[in-house]
Amino acid sequence: MKFNYAIPTGLLVASILFTGCASNDNNNNNNSGNEAAAASSSNAANAPASTTAPAAADLTSAIEQYRNYVIEQCDAFVKMTESFTTAVKAGQLEEAKALYAPSRMHYERIEPIAEALGDLDPNIDARENDVDPADWRGFHKIEQALWQNGTTDGMSEVADQLLKDAQLLRAKVETTDIDATLLVTGAVGLLNEVSSSKVTGEEERYSHTDLYDFVANVEGAQKIYELLKPELAKKDPALDQTIGERFTALLNELAPFKSGDGYVSYETLKEDEIRKLSQNLDALAEPLSNMGTILGV
Amino acid sequence: MKKDKSAKPVAKPSEGLMDQKLSRRDMLRLTGVGGLGLLLGGTGAGSIIAARKASEPAPAALAANADTIPFYGSHQSGILTPAQNFIVFAAFDLTTTKLAEVKQLLEAWTTAAAALTSGSLIGNVNDNPNLPPSDTGEADGLSPSKCTLTFGVGPAFFDGRFGLASKRPSTFADLPAFAGDALEPQWCGGDLCVQACADDLQVAFHAIRNLARIARGTAVLRWTQEGFQRTGGADPKGGTPRNLLGFKDGTGNPDVTDAAAMQEIVWSGSGDGPAWMNGGTYMAVRRVQLRVEVWDRSPLSDQENTFGRYRQSGAPIGAKDEFADLNLEAKDAAGRPVVPPNSHSALSHGDGSVKILRRSYSYSSGMNLKTGQLDAGLLFISFQKDLVKQFVSIQQRLAKSDMLNEYILHTGSAVFACFPGVREGGYIGETLLG
Numbered sequence: 118m119k120f121n122y123a124i125p126t127g128l129l130v131a132s133i134l135f136t137g138c139a140s141n142d143n144n145n146n147n148n149s150g151n152e153a154a155a156a157s158s159s160n161a162a163n164a165p166a167s168t169t170a171p172a173a174a175d176l177t178s179a180i181e182q183y184r185n186y187v188i189e190q191c192d193a194f195v196k197m198t199e200s201f202t203t204a205v206k207a208g209q210l211e212e213a214k215a216l217y218a219p220s221r222m223h224y225e226r227i228e229p230i231a232e233a234l235g236d237l238d239p240n241i242d243a244r245e246n247d248v249d250p251a252d253w254r255g256f257h258k259i260e261q262a263l264w265q266n267g268t269t270d271g272m273s274e275v276a277d278q279l280l281k282d283a284q285l286l287r288a289k290v291e292t293t294d295i296d297a298t299l300l301v302t303g304a305v306g307l308l309n310e311v312s313s314s315k316v317t318g319e320e321e322r323y324s325h326t327d328l329y330d331f332v333a334n335v336e337g338a339q340k341i342y343e344l345l346k347p348e349l350a351k352k353d354p355a356l357d358q359t360i361g362e363r364f365t366a367l368l369n370e371l372a373p374f375k376s377g378d379g380y381v382s383y384e385t386l387k388e389d390e391i392r393k394l395s396q397n398l399d400a401l402a403e404p405l406s407n408m409g410t411i412l413g414v
Numbered sequence: 415m416k417k418d419k420s421a422k423p424v425a426k427p428s429e430g431l432m433d434q435k436l437s438r439r440d441m442l443r444l445t446g447v448g449g450l451g452l453l454l455g456g457t458g459a460g461s462i463i464a465a466r467k468a469s470e471p472a473p474a475a476l477a478a479n480a481d482t483i484p485f486y487g488s489h490q491s492g493i494l495t496p497a498q499n500f501i502v503f504a505a506f507d508l509t510t511t512k513l514a515e516v517k518q519l520l521e522a523w524t525t526a527a528a529a530l531t532s533g534s535l536i537g538n539v540n541d542n543p544n545l546p547p548s549d550t551g552e553a554d555g556l557s558p559s560k561c562t563l564t565f566g567v568g569p570a571f572f573d574g575r576f577g578l579a580s581k582r583p584s585t586f587a588d589l590p591a592f593a594g595d596a597l598e599p600q601w602c603g604g605d606l607c608v609q610a611c612a613d614d615l616q617v618a619f620h621a622i623r624n625l626a627r628i629a630r631g632t633a634v635l636r637w638t639q640e641g642f643q644r645t646g647g648a649d650p651k652g653g654t655p656r657n658l659l660g661f662k663d664g665t666g667n668p669d670v671t672d673a674a675a676m677q678e679i680v681w682s683g684s685g686d687g688p689a690w691m692n693g694g695t696y697m698a699v700r701r702v703q704l705r706v707e708v709w710d711r712s713p714l715s716d717q718e719n720t721f722g723r724y725r726q727s728g729a730p731i732g733a734k735d736e737f738a739d740l741n742l743e744a745k746d747a748a749g750r751p752v753v754p755p756n757s758h759s760a761l762s763h764g765d766g767s768v769k770i771l772r773r774s775y776s777y778s779s780g781m782n783l784k785t786g787q788l789d790a791g792l793l794f795i796s797f798q799k800d801l802v803k804q805f806v807s808i809q810q811r812l813a814k815s816d817m818l819n820e821y822i823l824h825t826g827s828a829v830f831a832c833f834p835g836v837r838e839g840g841y842i843g844e845t846l847l848g
């Protein structure tokens with residue numbers, strides 16, 4: 118989670134409307150799997166003033182599909198959170214622990230949306246020192262009780278509140294503005310989330326389920342990439358190819374840490390394994406951050 | 415031959431010095447250090463006013479600028495170039511196994527290096543609100559600050575990954591273990607290296623940061639070390655810089671303006687090894703921690719005997735002038751050698767037949783949390799045409815009996831084959847990969 122993440126919702130419509138892509142295809146000559154070349158080709162694509170050729174990238178369908186994805190994830194999130202909080206309230210410690218990380222994955226996949234919705238993100242996802250102790254609630258408070266204190270005692274109210282917050286999120290996304298800029302920045306935002314808190318193992322400091330969040334953030338970013346891919350492939354095929362390859366590389370790097378339906382404890386990862394994940398993440402996030410090229414200049 | 419590189423127009427002509435007659439030794443001394451070596455070109459202060467727009471590519475004329483060291487040339491810069499004030503050294507590991515991607519990286523690095531060394535912004539997307547700028551920006555508007563970028567490949571580059579095993583120069587391998595080595599993997603090795611030097615630390619850092627960014631997905635940082643020496647500004651007379659043990663370091667270096675000597679000591683020539691290294695050189699890097707606390711408790715005479723030189727003047731013990739020849743035969747009244755045979759100067763000098771070009775920097779990396787002591791030392795860097803015959807033979811003697819060993823700890827080690835220079839239109843490593 119990240120509280121001071123301002124989504125520039127205002128930029129949206131204008132950037133979509135004025136996007137031109139006629140002058141693009143000639144700029145994609147030095148394609149390569151390497152970041153430098155990818156960056157330079159996308160960079161070059163944006164250098165010329167593309168005021169002509171109003172063949173605007175049509176992202177309306179991508180945006181619509183993303184909205185559906187968000188709603189789908191939110192529905193699943195509310196459902197899973199309900200099971201989780203029910204277990205917490207029933208004092209079923211092991212059951213609650215087992216549901217904790219999988220429930221959160223639905224949330225982590227669409228985190229940029231929740232972050233755009235004001236207080237919801239801190240209410241659901243704040244860690245102990247993120248907020249005033251009196252205001253601390255949500256998943257991580259229960260996480261602390263389950264793993265550190267080994268009990269569900271005293272969590273009943275927190276659980277009720279969490280479910281209410283989850284339902285509120287679901288209600289709000291229905292009417293949230295989602296625009297192309299949010300998609301583009303959201304994808305990078307998801308990966309930045311990973312590098313600033315998941316990689317360090319700070320997100321799930323009691324349960325060490327950071328890999329669930331890690332994977333969910335990456336999946337959320339991948340979803341956005343897939344929705345934007347048709348436009349991106351038109352505008353900068355080299356960049357598109359690089360991003361695709363880097364997603365594959367990162368997911369391959371994550372694969373060995375699967376365990377049953379979930380992931381191994383973050384504590385079992387060795388320093389060099391973490392570094393490798395982090396470097397693969399950076400290798401992906403760098404070209405991904407150039408997806409803004411489809412927004413035009 | 416290096417006149418064009420090392421004898422740049424002066425920033426601030428100081429009349430007194432211009433009038434003085436300079437002996438060869440003086441010249442040597444001056445060219446061996448950042449600041450005053452630049453006197454020799456003699457030009458008005460106007461030449462340092464680097465009027466340029468940051469976003470414009472550097473016009474060729476900029477090469478004449480006192481703050482610019484040309485990137486293109488027959489040899490790489492940053493080797494004979496008088497040591498700038500700062501270094502940021504970076505070793506990289508390749509994550510790709512495709513040679514084509516390595517080549518693309520070196521091409522991209524070439525383009526970026528040409529911009530970085532001329533003080534222009536990298537790339538051409540620096541004002542698109544929808545995209546991250548292609549240059550990270552912290553050197554925008556700064557002078558190139560004599561930035562040099564020197565590139566090389568490590569022995570690991572010639573393992574099975576890229577099918578280049580047959581191109582490995584026969585004696586090019588990781589250094590052998592030396593007595594007393596305390597190497598830590600985090601300071602050793604690397605497939606590639608970039609030595610960024612500049613008279614401004616931010617400029618040097620900016621270079622490494624952007625090269626690492628460009629490498630993302632192809633290569634990752636393996637280790638880095640920043641270093642410094644006294645700045646030209648702090649020592650306008652441009653004396654030999656002192657290392658953190660307080661001694662002048664560099665006195666015994668060969669003369670970089672002596673083309674014949676450089677051909678003999680530094681540059682790999684035809685017949686010296688594979689043709690792709692013609693005009694290149696081999697770099698030895700050792701990260702040497704100094705036990706400064708222990709050193710600071712030793713009496714001056716011990717310190718001077720350790721180096722075989724006087725601290726104040728830098729002269730060999732028994733001599734007056736810093737640049738006096740090391741006379742290892744001289745005996746005192748009791749018949750004992752004046753310069754202790756196990757002193758660092760005596761041992762590293764040997765019979766004087768084997769030389770290297772040192773280009774080291776001091777480093778300070780905060781404190782050691784376990785001991786509460788300073789973590790400071792020397793990022794030792796030397797260039798030579800043959801690592802085994804030159805660096806290794808000297809270091810073997812030193813490791814065995816150097817009096818200095820009591821005060822130092824070798825914690826890092828790497829060697830790199832530094833390519834010949836890049837011609838305009840070409841790319842770094844072209845002779846190997848082209």
Ligand code: HEM
Nearest residue numbers: 657661662663664665666667702759762763792808809822
């Ligand atoms: C912390 C480590 C080191 C320190 C503090 C150090 C310092 C010095 C100093 C003060 C001098 C005398 C001044 C001069 O001639 O420049 C010197 C000379 C020299 N050092 Fe080192 N040095 C270190 C490591 C090494 C290593 C690892 C080598 C090579 C294997 C080396 C090779 C030489 C050579 C070749 C000379 C010149 C000898 C001559 O006069 O011919 N040094 N060093």
